Amino acid sequence: QVQLQESGPGLVKPSQTLSLACTVSGGSISSGSYFWTWIRQPAGKGLEWIGRIYTGGTTYYNPSLKSRVTISADTSKNQFSLKLTSVTAADTAVYFCARGTFEYNDFWSGYRNWFDPWGQGTLVTVSS
């Protein structure tokens, strides 16, 4: 079965760049019609969708973060990555990577969207 694992620094200084990688095992990020997604969760709060990269390389970002976010993929390592620039304390959160399904259903005229599986998450603290 597909498993995801986040990795990266747990502490980032304000104004610097947060960089995380998500390594996928048990399946290829190049196959299927999946959207490899980043989601974050500040302590004690809800989930925030950050953005995604499609199997073919197309990316889409949360408009509220778009100016600071880049998601890329390295198929040779079966990884996808997140870069968030100019971080502040508000970016302190547990960051999850997940495999997303996103399809438009013509019959019901709506988007089917879910995330499964998820990585275990990694805490990133922004502090000097």
Next chain:
Amino acid sequence: QSVLTQPPSVSAAPGQKVTISCSGSISNIGNNFVSWYRQLPGTAPKLLIYDNTKRPSGIPDRFSGSKSDTSATLGITGLQTGDEADYYCGTWDDSLSVGVFGGGTKVTVL
């Protein structure tokens, strides 16, 4: 402030049933399919329901989902102590063009 509204907490005795509501608008729940996730303390969310009502393989039929207009509901029957967790609804929002989630509901087994 989450786009989707969930009650902060619900509780019931073991063996009983709880329902968790998720309220949105036409641009999210009204137009699109809803998914539900369970997050045990210190762990990642796990998919419970997708496409409003479908359960992934391995999820027991104690968990059920429904949707009506701009609201969705997760039902849990035969409540167990292991069901104590935070539960989140999620969907796509056409106006915001982002995935959106509820603020989460903590289920307590009395």
